[in-house]
Amino acid sequence: MKAAHIAAEPVILGIESSCDDTSAAVLRGTHLLANLISSQRVHEQYGGVVPELASRAHLSNVVPVVSEALREAGVSPAAVDAVAFTRGPGLLGALLVGASFAKGFALALGIPLVEVNHLQGHILSPFLTTSESSRVPAFPYLSLLVSGGHTQIVLVRSAAQMEILGETIDDAAGEAFDKCAKAMGLPYPGGPHVDRLAQAGNPRAFELAHPLPQGTNFSFSGLKTSFLYLLRDGITANPRFIEEHQADLCASLQTTIIEILLRKLRRCIKQSGVRRVAIGGGVAANSGLRNAMVALSEELGLELFLPERRFTTDNAAMIAIAGLFKYQRGEWSRQAVGVSPRLRV
Ligand code: KG4
Numbered sequence: 001m002k003a004a005h006i007a008a009e010p011v012i013l014g015i016e017s018s019c020d021d022t023s024a025a026v027l028r029g030t031h032l033l034a035n036l037i038s039s040q041r042v043h044e045q046y047g048g049v050v051p052e053l054a055s056r057a058h059l060s061n062v063v064p065v066v067s068e069a070l071r072e073a074g075v076s077p078a079a080v081d082a083v084a085f086t087r088g089p090g091l092l093g094a095l096l097v098g099a100s101f102a103k104g105f106a107l108a109l110g111i112p113l114v115e116v117n118h119l120q121g122h123i124l125s126p127f128l129t130t131s132e133s134s135r136v137p138a139f140p141y142l143s144l145l146v147s148g149g150h151t152q153i154v155l156v157r158s159a160a161q162m163e164i165l166g167e168t169i170d171d172a173a174g175e176a177f178d179k180c181a182k183a184m185g186l187p188y189p190g191g192p193h194v195d196r197l198a199q200a201g202n203p204r205a206f207e208l209a210h211p212l213p214q215g216t217n218f219s220f221s222g223l224k225t226s227f228l229y230l231l232r233d234g235i236t237a238n239p240r241f242i243e244e245h246q247a248d249l250c251a252s253l254q255t256t257i258i259e260i261l262l263r264k265l266r267r268c269i270k271q272s273g274v275r276r277v278a279i280g281g282g283v284a285a286n287s288g289l290r291n292a293m294v295a296l297s298e299e300l301g302l303e304l305f306l307p308e309r310r311f312t313t314d315n316a317a318m319i320a321i322a323g324l325f326k327y328q329r330g331e332w333s334r335q336a337v338g339v340s341p342r343l344r345v
C-alpha cells in the first residue's frame with residue numbers, strides 16, 4: 001500500500017459499471033474534478049438492458065472512460081490515493097468488469113481499493129460538492145431513493161448507518177415509468193420521455209389506480225396494470241388513442257407515481273421526526289417529482305437536498321463520494337473481494 005496513513009483530502013477514482021452506463025469520476029476530498037459517463041446505446045433496439053451486451057460494452061469502454069476522467073481532472077494515475085468501485089447490486093458480468101479494472105488499478109499503483117454499495121452511492125450523492133454548490137446535508141436525513149430497480153425511504157443516521165423505513169413490495173418507481181412508457185411505444189428507458197411529454201399534458205385527464213399498502217411500503221404493479229387496461233380499452237374504441245392522448249397519459253401516469261411516493265414520504269417524515277430530506281436515483285431527475293419535493297418542503301418547512309440531475313442517474317461521482325467515507329473510516333477491501341449482484345442498503 002502506498003499510503004500507510006489516511007490522506008486528509010484524498011484523490012479518489014470512482015468506477016461505476018452496475019448496469020448500462022460505464023462511468024469514471026475523480027474527486028479531491030468531496031470536490032468533483034471529473035465525472036464521465038458513457039451510456040450504452042446498444043440496448044435501445046431491445047427495449048431493455050441485455051446483460052451480455054452490457055458486459056461487453058463495459059469492457060471496451062472502461063479504459064477510455066477512466067483515462068478521459070483522469071485527463072479532465074488533471075490528475076495522473078500516480079496522484080490517485082484510492083480507487084472505489086461498485087460491488088453491487090447490479091448485473092453480475094457488468095459488475096465484474098468494473099471490479100476487475102479497479103482491482104488491477106489499485107494493485108498496480110499500490111493504493112487502497114474500496115468497495116461501494118451502489119444504493120449507498122445514490123443515498124450519499126448529496127455530499128458531492130462542485131464549484132457551483134457546496135451545500136451538503138447534516139445527519140440524520142431521510143433519503144427517497146427512486147431508481148430503475150429500487151424504491152426505498154432510508155433513514156441515514158450516518159454514512160455508515162442506514163435503515164430502510166419503507167420499500168416497494170413489487171415494481172420500482174423507475175420500472176413503472178419504463179414499463180408504461182414501453183406500452184405506449186416509447187424508447188427504453190422511458191422515464192425521461194414520460195417526463196418530457198408530461199409537461200404538455202393534463203395530470204388529471206385519466207384516473208389510475210393508487211395502490212397504497214399498509215404502513216410505509218410502496219406498490220406500483222397495480223398502477224401499471226390499470227395503465228395497461230386504460231391503453232387497451234382506449235385503443236379498442238379508437239386505434240389512434242395513444243397518439244392523440246400521449247401528453248395526458250404521460251402527465252396522469254407521472255402524477256400518480258409522484259403522489260404514491262409523497263404519500264409514504266410524508267408518513268416517514270411524521271413517524272421519524274426527521275425534517276431533512278434528500279432524493280436520489282434516476283427517477284430523482286424527474287421534473288414533476290423535483291417540483292413536488294420543493295412544494296412539500298415549503299409546506300412542511302423541510303430542509304431539502306435535490307442533487308443535480310447528472311448525480312441522480314447512475315454515475316461514478318456518487319461511487320467516489322461513498323468510497324471517500326469508507327476510505328476515511330479505513331474500510332478498505334481485500335483484492336479477493338467479490339461482486340454482489342443482490343446487495344441491499
Ligand atoms: O439510478 P438509475 O440511473 O439506474 C438504476 O440504478 O436503476 O435509474 C434509472 C431509472 C430508469 O427507470 C429511468 O427511466 C429513470 O431512472 N429515469 C427517470 C428520469 N430519468 C431517469 N424517470 C422519470 N423521469 C426522469 N426524468
Ligand code: ZN
Binds near residue numbers: 122313
Ligand atoms: Zn442506480
